[in-house]
Amino acid sequence: MAWAGTLVLASRTLAKRLVSPFTIVRAAALPFLAFVISLGIVVRAVIDNGLARALSHLVPGGTGLLALLAIAILAAVLANVINNLPAMLVLLPLTLAVGPAAVSWQC
Numbered sequence: 001m002a003w004a005g006t007l008v009l010a011s012r013t014l015a016k017r018l019v020s021p022f023t024i025v026r027a028a029a030l031p032f033l034a035f036v037i038s039l040g041i042v043v044r045a046v047i048d049n050g051l052a053r054a055l056s057h058l059v060p061g062g063t064g065l066l067a068l069l070a071i072a073i074l075a076a077v078l079a080n081v082i083n084n085l086p087a088m089l090v091l092l093p094l095t096l097a098v099g100p101a102a103v104s105w106q107c
Contacts, residue, residue, distance in 0.1 A: 043086045047089075052090075052094060058074055059074065059095060063098060063099055067098070071091070075087060
C-alpha cells in the first residue's frame, strides 16, 4: 500500500504545482529500484536452489514466545550473514505457513 500513499502525495504536490513531474521521477531513485528488483530475483533463485530446504528445518512451526524468539534469532543471524533485505526475502516465504504472528514482525 506504500504505492497508494506515494500516488496521493505526488498528485497533491503536482496539483499545487510545488514540483514538476520530472522532479518526482528523479526522486523515485530508479537505479535503486532496479537494484532491489535484481536482488529479489537473485534471492529467489538462491531460495529455489536449496536455501529454502536448508533453512526450513530451522524455522519453528509454532506461534508461542519461544518459537517467535527462535525466528527472530534466525532472522538476526541471517541478516548479519546476507544483509537485511535478502534475509527478509528468504524468511518471509518460510514463515508464511506459521501464520500471521510470525510474519507480521517482518513486514
